Amino acid sequence: MITLEQVKYNPDVTVYIKKANExxxxxxxxxxxxxxxxxxxxNTRKILRELGYNAxxxxxxAIAGYIHDIGNVVSRHSHPxxxxxxxxxxxxxxxxxxxxxxxxxSAVRNHVANECPEQDNHAYA
Ligand SMILES: [Fe+2]
Ligand SMILES: [Fe+2]
Numbered sequence: 767m768i769t770l771e772q773v774k775y776n777p778d779v780t781v782y783i784k785k786a787n788e789x790x791x792x793x794x795x796x797x798x799x800x801x802x803x804x805x806x807x808x809n810t811r812k813i814l815r816e817l818g819y820n821a822x823x824x825x826x827x828a829i830a831g832y833i834h835d836i837g838n839v840v841s842r843h844s845h846p847x848x849x850x851x852x853x854x855x856x857x858x859x860x861x862x863x864x865x866x867x868x869x870x871x872s873a874v875r876n877h878v879a880n881e882c883p884e885q886d887n888h889a890y891a
Contacts, residue, residue, distance in 0.1 A: 767821070768862045770807060770828045778856050782836035790838050798835045806831035826866055829857075830873035850875040 773779055787799025796802075810831035814824045830853075837848025850871040857867045 767825060768829070768857065768860050768866070769825055770832055772860060773829050773832065773856075776856055776860065779833065779836070782833070782839055782852060786836045786838035790842050793842070795842065798838055802835065803832040806834060822866070823869075826869050827873065830870045830877075833870075834874045834877045846875045846878050849877075 783800050783803055787797060787802075790798055807828040808831075811824050811828040814827045819827070833853050834849055835845060836852050837845035837850070839852070840848035853874055854867055854871055857870060862870075
């Protein structure tokens with residue numbers, strides 16, 4: 767099982783998390799770095815535990831929560847898609863199974879629930 771700690775200490779992820787905060791910060795977005803990732807990881811793990819999911823699924827949820835905004839290094843617009851593709855790359859390098867990778871990718875991609883084009887639903891996601 768690949769753990770959140772393994773993901774956190776991957777050198778690429780360290781840079782993604784740092785820059786995913788810096789780049790949107792320049793144009794006035796709220797903090798989207800390590801603090802935000804840790805907060806989301808902690809709460810996604812807690813929610814899935816309370817729902818009775820197994821340890822691996824809870825870990826995958828925590829990983830998805832931690833990295834969900836790394837796509838901001840590419841573009842704030844469509845950052846969920848960019849996050850999912852970046853995640854696929856480094857999770858494959860960590861030898862995560864394809865089944866687990868697609869779960870993480872899907873969770874990351876879909877973290878912006880409302881796709882309404884009239885609404886800026888990315889402001890705080
Ligand atoms: Fe987001
Ligand atoms: Fe977020």
